[in-house]
Amino acid sequence: MARSRVARLSSALGLVPFLAYLVIFLIVPTLAVAVGAFTTAGRPSLANVAGLADGAILNSLWNSIVLSAVTALIGGVVGALLAYAVVTGRPDGLLRRLVTSICGVLAQFGGVTLAFAFIATISGAGVVSIWLDATFGTAFTSSTWLFELRGLMLVYSYFQIPLMVIVFLPALDGIRIQWREAASNLGATTWQYWRHVGLPLLTPAFLGSLLLLFANAFAAYATAAALVSQGSPIIPLWIRSALTSEVLLGRENLAYALALEMVVVVAIVMVAYSLLMKRTARWLQ
Amino acid sequence: MKNLRTSIAALAAASGLLLAAVGCSPPPAAEPAGEGTSGAATAASAADLGGMDKLVEAAKAEGALNVIALPPNWANYGKIIEGFKTKYGITVNSALPDGTSAEEISTAQKLKGTDRAPDVFDLGQAVTLANTDMFAPYKVEKFDTIPAGLKEASGLYVGDYGGYMSIGYDSKKVPDVTSVDDLTKPDYKGKVALNGDPTQAGAAFNGVMMVALAKGGSADNIQPGIDFFGDLKKAGNFLPLDPTDATVQSGQTPLVIDWDYLNAANTAKIPTWKVVVPENAVVGGYYNQAINKDAVHPAAARLWQEYLYSDEGQNLYLGGGARPARADDMTKAGTIDQAAFAKLPKVSGTPVFLTEAQNKAAADTLNKEWAKVAG
Numbered sequence: 001m002a003r004s005r006v007a008r009l010s011s012a013l014g015l016v017p018f019l020a021y022l023v024i025f026l027i028v029p030t031l032a033v034a035v036g037a038f039t040t041a042g043r044p045s046l047a048n049v050a051g052l053a054d055g056a057i058l059n060s061l062w063n064s065i066v067l068s069a070v071t072a073l074i075g076g077v078v079g080a081l082l083a084y085a086v087v088t089g090r091p092d093g094l095l096r097r098l099v100t101s102i103c104g105v106l107a108q109f110g111g112v113t114l115a116f117a118f119i120a121t122i123s124g125a126g127v128v129s130i131w132l133d134a135t136f137g138t139a140f141t142s143s144t145w146l147f148e149l150r151g152l153m154l155v156y157s158y159f160q161i162p163l164m165v166i167v168f169l170p171a172l173d174g175i176r177i178q179w180r181e182a183a184s185n186l187g188a189t190t191w192q193y194w195r196h197v198g199l200p201l202l203t204p205a206f207l208g209s210l211l212l213l214f215a216n217a218f219a220a221y222a223t224a225a226a227l228v229s230q231g232s233p234i235i236p237l238w239i240r241s242a243l244t245s246e247v248l249l250g251r252e253n254l255a256y257a258l259a260l261e262m263v264v265v266v267a268i269v270m271v272a273y274s275l276l277m278k279r280t281a282r283w284l285q
Numbered sequence: 286m287k288n289l290r291t292s293i294a295a296l297a298a299a300s301g302l303l304l305a306a307v308g309c310s311p312p313p314a315a316e317p318a319g320e321g322t323s324g325a326a327t328a329a330s331a332a333d334l335g336g337m338d339k340l341v342e343a344a345k346a347e348g349a350l351n352v353i354a355l356p357p358n359w360a361n362y363g364k365i366i367e368g369f370k371t372k373y374g375i376t377v378n379s380a381l382p383d384g385t386s387a388e389e390i391s392t393a394q395k396l397k398g399t400d401r402a403p404d405v406f407d408l409g410q411a412v413t414l415a416n417t418d419m420f421a422p423y424k425v426e427k428f429d430t431i432p433a434g435l436k437e438a439s440g441l442y443v444g445d446y447g448g449y450m451s452i453g454y455d456s457k458k459v460p461d462v463t464s465v466d467d468l469t470k471p472d473y474k475g476k477v478a479l480n481g482d483p484t485q486a487g488a489a490f491n492g493v494m495m496v497a498l499a500k501g502g503s504a505d506n507i508q509p510g511i512d513f514f515g516d517l518k519k520a521g522n523f524l525p526l527d528p529t530d531a532t533v534q535s536g537q538t539p540l541v542i543d544w545d546y547l548n549a550a551n552t553a554k555i556p557t558w559k560v561v562v563p564e565n566a567v568v569g570g571y572y573n574q575a576i577n578k579d580a581v582h583p584a585a586a587r588l589w590q591e592y593l594y595s596d597e598g599q600n601l602y603l604g605g606g607a608r609p610a611r612a613d614d615m616t617k618a619g620t621i622d623q624a625a626f627a628k629l630p631k632v633s634g635t636p637v638f639l640t641e642a643q644n645k646a647a648a649d650t651l652n653k654e655w656a657k658v659a660g
Contacts, residue, residue, distance in 0.1 A: 056656035124475050124524065125537040142475035147525040229527030230482050231659020245485040246386040246412050247648045 030263060036256030048257035057238060061261065063149055064218060064234040071156040072213035078157075079164020080206060086165070087172040100169070103162035110159045115226035118155050122146060147227055152234070155227065156217050163216060164209055171205035208276040215269045219262065235262055325584035329440065330424045331591065334584070337426070340591065341373060343584035349376040350585040353392060353403035354384035358530055358550050360446050360572075361605025368601060369592050375585055385486065386412035393419065397579050404586035406575045409487040411644050413442050413573040421578040423587055425594040430614035435571055445593055446546070446607035447571030449562045449632055450495035453548030457557040458539040465499035465513070465563050469520055473540060477517055478524045478532075480543040484648075484655050491568050492542040494639070494647060499566035504637050507647040508654070515658045525659065533558075544570070545630050549606030560630045569636035571610065596620045 040047050051057070082099070089095045121128045122140065129140035145151055175198065183193040221236040232238040235258055241248075242255035324334055331340045344350075350369075357363030366377045380401070381388060386409040396402040406420075417437075424440035435444030452462050460472050468477050481489035497503070497510030517523040528538040533551050541548060548560040574593060580586040592598045599609035600622040608629065615621035639647070 059656070119526070119537065123526070123537060125535060142521070144475050144521065144524050144526075228525065230479070230523075230525035231656055232482075233659075241482065241485050243391075244385050244388055246409050246487050247484055247490045248652050249387065249411060249415050252391070 033256050033259045033263060036253055037260040039256075040253055048253045049260075051254050052257055052261055056232075057235075057258070060232055060235050060238050064236075065265070067149060067152055067156065067234060068214045068217040070153055071160045071217045072210045074153070074157045075160025075164045075213050076206065076210045079161045080168050080209075082161065083165045083168045083172055087169065099165065103165040106162040107159055107166055110156075110220055111222040112226045114155060114158060115223050118146060118151075118158075119227070147229070149233055151227060152224055155223055156220065159223075160213050160217060164213060167209045167212060168205065171202060171209075174205075175201060204276045204279040208273055211269050211273040211276065215266050215273075218266060218269070325587060326421070326578075326580070328583070328587060329422050330428075331426060331587070337591070340584060340588055344375060344582070344588035345373060347375070347582040347585045349378060350582050350589055351378045351380065351401065351404045352589070353380045353406070354382065354386070354389045355379055355407060356382045358547075359605070360546055360607040361550075361601050364604065365593070365598060365601045368597065369589065372592070373588065375588075390416050390419065393577055393579070400581050402577065402579060402581055404577055404580040404582045405589050406573075406577060407445065408442070408573050408575060410570065410573065410639075411487070411641075411648070413575065414641055417441055419578060420575040421580070421583075423576050423590055425590050427594045427611060427614075431594070431610050432613065435610050442573040442575040443590075443594075444571035444610045445574040446599075446602040446609050447569060448544045448546040448606070448608050449630070449636060450491050450542070450566075450568040450570075451545035451548050451560050451562045451630060452540065452542055453545075453551060453558060453560045454540040455533075455536065455555055455557055456559050458536060461559070462540070462561055465496050465566060468522060468540075469516060471520075473522045475521060475524050476538075476540050477522045478526055478528045478538040478541050479514075480528055480541060480547065482655070482659065484651050487570070488543055488547070490648065490651065491544075491570055493651065494637075495542070495563065495566050495568045498568065498637060499563050504639055504643045505646065507650050511651065511654045511658060518658055530554075544607075546602075546605055546607035549628070549630065552606075562630050562632050565634040567632055567634045567636040569638050600625070 037048050038044055038046065052061075086096050086099045118126075120126055123129065123146050124141050124143065126140075129143075132138045133141050146154075179197055180193060183197055188196070219236070221240075224234055224237055225240060228234075228237060232241045239255045239258045242251040242258065245251065325340075325343050328334045328340075331337045334340050334343060352366070355362040355366065357366075366379060369375065370377055378401075380403065381392060384392070386406075389403060389406050389408060390412060393403050393406070408416075420441045422437075422439040422441045425443070428436070428440060428443070431443060437443065452465075452468075454462055459476055460467075460470075462468070467473070479489045479492050480486060483489040483493045493510040493514065494502075494504070494507055495510070496513045497507045500509035500513050502509035514523060524538065526532060526538060528541045528543070530551075532538040533541065534554055541551075545560055545562055548558070551558040552560070574590060576583075576586045576590065593602075594611065596611075596615060599611050599615060600620075602609040603612070603622050603625045606625075606629065609615070612621065612626070616626070
């Protein structure tokens, strides 16, 4: 008995660094946000959370959700097709190695660099805009759509698609060639195979990836911050405004409430994600 | 860069919060400053330390000065910092150069007790008035020559430089601007930029106020300015890109509404850049200097003030196109840089300076109404 307890204890000891990491970088910040959200001038208060019902903030929350959902869908569909194209090639082929390494880089290419890349190419004074206007007589050089929600959707898709390829490839790899062969032996057509075997198997993984992409876009900040300077169309930019405004002072705790709102949305998405992953895991044994 | 810096600051702030929350030992307190500076933290003038020579000596012993939110291209701060370094041989650590006034204060609170806390502030009016309990009173040698309206009587904070709201534009890229109304013309489609979001940045806030004055509003009524930007947006003329040196030089923001000294700074790089202060829509604003009462380098902080308000420092502000606080006195004494003074944009009409109450009322209106414009 004593020995097994010691063994169990020592194996639990190995978890300590991970738990410490969780406490410091996840639990403490979340608690700090929650406490801050319910505090005004050092006293408990509901004023900050009540402030979330403001029309402009609700509008931003809606925009945030639409932006995340649309880019998750674009990224999901395009990324899944690209991933399928890669999987059908040779497993150690050049195409696969090239696509996966490029995706690995581009999925992390968000932020200020990405925003400036787009500003330099397709904003009013962008190279591509100037060329298009000169060649086709369009009006891109006097257009400001890149700095609106539509622009954010385009720019976010740029890192969502490669991320989808990376997270969806393992699921596609899990589809065994033998299943296809078995279906053919039983006289299934390609359509019947996909309809009754392929798609049902891939659906949970696909939906799970969509949720991951949603959370990824929902929490993105730097890209939007570098692109949007007027107003706060999405929630992360509202937090910036509440923290750094030199015109409207004393709204730091509203920022906590906004952050809490984001934590809640992401928590919902992540719970859904883990439920879906449980289902997917069954097929990937 | 502003935003990258912001996130770094937020990260730093968050980690500071963490340290405090999990009960780790607090960040090490700053080393006590060099000998003989113990009196500097409470000195309200150079005389309290035994004269300028003693102040210089004490500051040199500290060896460093922490400044915050001073962009090199803003009111000539790049040259001012260089000048101070060269003159006194004191290292200047410049943090968060593109931060806002509000970030100066929050950074000072978060870094309190560390050797990275800012020693001095350069703040917009609203933030200054809201945080006077963080300042140490200090009267520079030239204190008496600063206009009474620009300083707090005990020297808690003092106006350092200011200017008027203006429209700057590249005359090679857009037609000449003569009035605010011109901006709605099709020639300016997708070209009118404001330096920041008016609910966040003081410069943009005053830009909307300038337009309000031009469109029949007043210091008590900013609404016509908000409506005008709504019209600009509908016409597709309002460019929601944050103007920086880079965007101005690359031509992405060919027209910028900003303080005249910031717009004037562009003329050095783009000879065709012109600056106009619209007639009868003259909004003035001064920034304030203040010393952090918890300054790590109290003597250097005070010496920095002496340098800024010296003829040399004031002329450096002027060299950057800003109007120094002691301009009148220096004009009388003949010490002002005449060539630079003559270059300032012409102003016609009585300048409007907002009171604290007007500031707050306009900010509240913007808070409610701006989202409809920016959408």
